[in-house]
Structures are given as structure tokens and as C-alpha cells.
Amino acid sequence: MNAGKGHLVLSLTLLLVLACNADDDGGLRKNFYKKSCPQAEKLVRDITWSKAQADPTLGAKLLRVHYHDCFVRGCDGSVLLDPVGTNQSEKNAVPNLTLAGFDVIDDIKKQVEQACPNTVSCADVLSLAARDAVSFPFKKPIWDVLMGRRDGNISLASNIPGNLPSPFADFSTLAQIFSKKGLNVNDLVVLSGAHTIGVAHCGTFSRRLYNFTGKGDADPSLNATYAASLRTQCPNPANPATTVEMDPQSSLSFDSHYFDILIENEGLFQSDAALLTNQGAAKVVQHLRSPDAFFSEFGKSMKKMGAIEVLTGTAGEIRKQCRVVNQS
Ligand code: HEM
Ligand SMILES: *[C@@H]1O[C@H](CO)[C@@H](O)[C@H](O)[C@H]1NC(C)=O
Numbered sequence: 001m002n003a004g005k006g007h008l009v010l011s012l013t014l015l016l017v018l019a020c021n022a023d024d025d026g027g028l029r030k031n032f033y034k035k036s037c038p039q040a041e042k043l044v045r046d047i048t049w050s051k052a053q054a055d056p057t058l059g060a061k062l063l064r065v066h067y068h069d070c071f072v073r074g075c076d077g078s079v080l081l082d083p084v085g086t087n088q089s090e091k092n093a094v095p096n097l098t099l100a101g102f103d104v105i106d107d108i109k110k111q112v113e114q115a116c117p118n119t120v121s122c123a124d125v126l127s128l129a130a131r132d133a134v135s136f137p138f139k140k141p142i143w144d145v146l147m148g149r150r151d152g153n154i155s156l157a158s159n160i161p162g163n164l165p166s167p168f169a170d171f172s173t174l175a176q177i178f179s180k181k182g183l184n185v186n187d188l189v190v191l192s193g194a195h196t197i198g199v200a201h202c203g204t205f206s207r208r209l210y211n212f213t214g215k216g217d218a219d220p221s222l223n224a225t226y227a228a229s230l231r232t233q234c235p236n237p238a239n240p241a242t243t244v245e246m247d248p249q250s251s252l253s254f255d256s257h258y259f260d261i262l263i264e265n266e267g268l269f270q271s272d273a274a275l276l277t278n279q280g281a282a283k284v285v286q287h288l289r290s291p292d293a294f295f296s297e298f299g300k301s302m303k304k305m306g307a308i309e310v311l312t313g314t315a316g317e318i319r320k321q322c323r324v325v326n327q328s
């Protein structure tokens, strides 16, 4: 082969590599632990499934923790870190409210460490466990998880504002925060579909029920029948510990029903209702009422969310325990 041809082959290979990397995966890949810890994925799945069997709300918990992780400093496991000294970590911040499932992540990580020490990151464990917990009722993974994330060692409560949208956010605020994370309006609507499972505390929406515009009324964008039912569940003032299902009667079922209730003006948060206030977003809402469309789009958007500002290669570390950074 002459030098010219060699050059061409090299350039073509380089192009191919670049083209593959262009796929917005942040350098993550499938089967990342195939050589270093071949049992990792199955181990995480088996433990998660046994925990999900015992607690059918685990999927909602872990999915929300994964989302909070990715939106604050990227998917680097920083949400899992406990506060150190007087420094408040992400999990201490107000919007965390009741993030839960940390004990489950600890259990999984402990067993993964026993099988393959210093190999599988907490960020990957969280991403896999969230997928597996949500997938448990289907008895098969319902989206693909790319791996190779490494763990960060900074977690600051002060990083939350501006990175996690509030349930009172309007459409342009939501779109703006998602766009900062490389997620578009389609992703915003698709991922909001996660609210098809789980519960919310009265305080995250009760302002919509009472004196919303100062005329003793409810939020006009909230279905009046639904508002009346919510008022019985969340009297004014409500017990701060009371929760309601975000997708009534279907809150354990991961399905496209969220989009059906949304168009009946029964989205629980202002941020849910806001998806109908933009023409493009409202079109996506209609489209996602089809279960096939929802499942396929959810997988694609989760892949993007799971790649936000990830640490790969030699950046960050593989934490031994998810709650504390390694001591050097
Ligand atoms: C669009 C902006 C979003 C806002 C404003 C928002 C806000 C909230 C709020 C306020 C709660 C209730 C927390 C509580 O009272 O305990 C909640 C629950 C939840 N969120 Fe979101 N969220 C958003 C996007 C997402 C995304 C992108 C995901 C995942 C992909 C997600 C997954 C969940 C889940 C699964 C729950 C239920 C948690 C449980 O039952 O333990 N959310 N969200
Ligand atoms: C607290 O945070 C500051 C800066 O954010 C950092 O310099 C300091 O080392 C942290 N303290 C502890 C005990 O982690």
C-alpha cells in the first residue's frame, strides 16, 4: 500500500470514528463492562428486580434520582454523595424533597464491588438500576443504557437552582433549562412522561387549588373536576407529608396514560400543564398518546439524558461507596 492510499484509509477510519462519536452518547457505550465485569449488568438487574418486587414504587424513586443526578453537574453520581461537614450536598437541597432509594443503590453497589472491585461507577449503577426498576413489570429492559460514566466528587446544594426546574415553571423556563442540558422540546415532553409513575407532595401543586389568581379560585388551566378531587386530598393547609398519585389510578404503571390525562387538563404540576401552552410541545403530547411512540421516544430521550456532561476515560473516579468520595 502506498503512502497516499494509507493516508486515505486512515482518514476514512478517522471519519468513521468521528461519525460514530457524533451520536450524542458522550463517549458512553453498550457492554462497557463486558471484559472488566461481565456480570455487572445482570447483577444490577437481579438485585434491582428483587427490590422492585418488594417495593413497586422503586421505579419512580430511582428514575427521579437518576434525573436529578444528570441535571446537576451531569450524570456523575453526585446526587448520591452525602454532605461533608457543614457543606450541604445536592440531596440536602429543597427540590430534593423526598428523593429516595439511596439505600437500594448502596446495596447494589456493595454487591457489585464484591464481584468487581473498583470497576463499576456509582453513576452507571444508578442509570442501570433506574432502568431496571422501571422495567421490572415488563420482565425485560424497556430502554438501552449506555455505560462508562465515572463518578464526580463534588456535590453542592448550591448547584441546584437554575439546573432543576421547579414544578411552578412555565414553558419557556422549562425549555431553557432543558436546552442548557442539550435536550430539546421533544425531549422535554417525552421525559415529562416519567410523571406517568410516582407521587407528589401537596406542596408541589396545592397553590393551583386555592386562590390561584387572588379571586378565591383554582388555576383555570386545571380541570375543575380534578381540582375539586385534589382539594379533598390536599386541604388548605395540607399535611406536608401527604402525597397524591401524579397519574391517578395508574401511578404504578409505566405507560402513555400521562399524555391522555394531560390533554384533559389533569397534569398535576404547572410544569406539566405548561406543555400544552406551546404549539410544538402540544403536538408532541398528542403524538405520545400512542404507546408505541411513547416507549420508543422515551428510550431515545433517556439515552440523551443519561449522557449529559458525563465524565469518561480517566476523568473522575470509580467510587468505592456511593455516599463518599474515595480517600486518596
Ligand atoms: C420537566 C421538569 C420537571 C419538573 C418541574 C419535575 C418536578 C417534579 C416534582 C415536584 C415531583 C414531586 C416530588 C415530590 O413531591 O416528592 C416529581 C416527581 C417525579 N419526577 Fe419529576 N419533574 C420534572 C421532570 C422529570 C423528569 C425528566 C423525570 C425523569 C425522566 C422525572 C421523574 C419523576 C418521577 C419518577 C417522580 C416521582 C417520584 C416518586 O414517586 O418517588 N421528572 N417531579
Ligand atoms: C466545602 O466546600 C468548599 C467549596 O465548595 C470546599 O473548598 C471545602 O473543601 C468543602 N469542605 C468539605 C469538608 O468538604
Ligand SMILES: *[C@@H]1O[C@H](CO)[C@@H](O)[C@H](O)[C@H]1NC(C)=O
Binding pocket: 211, 213, 214, 215, 216
Ligand atoms: C386571595 O388573594 C387575594 C389577593 O392576594 C387576597 O386579598 C385575599 O385575601 C385572598 N383570599 C383568601 C381567602 O386567602
Ligand SMILES: *[C@@H]1O[C@H](CO)[C@@H](O)[C@H](O)[C@H]1NC(C)=O
Binding pocket: 223, 224, 225, 226, 263, 264, 265
Ligand atoms: C375534565 O376531566 C374529565 C374527565 O375526568 C373530562 O371528561 C373533561 O373533558 C375534562 N375537562 C376539560 C376542560 O378538560
Ligand SMILES: *[C@@H]1O[C@H](CO)[C@@H](O)[C@H](O)[C@H]1NC(C)=O
Binding pocket: 152, 153, 315, 316, 317, 325, 326, 327, 328
Ligand atoms: C476527586 O477526583 C479526582 C479525580 O478526578 C481525584 O484524583 C481526587 O483525589 C478526588 N478528590 C478527593 C478529595 O477525593
Ligand SMILES: CC(=O)N[C@H]1CO[C@H](CO)[C@@H](O)[C@@H]1O
Binding pocket: 091, 092, 093, 094, 096, 097, 098, 099, 100
Ligand atoms: C434524602 C435527603 O437527603 N433528603 C433531604 C432533602 O433536603 C432536606 C432539607 O431541605 C433534608 O432535610 C432531607 O434530608
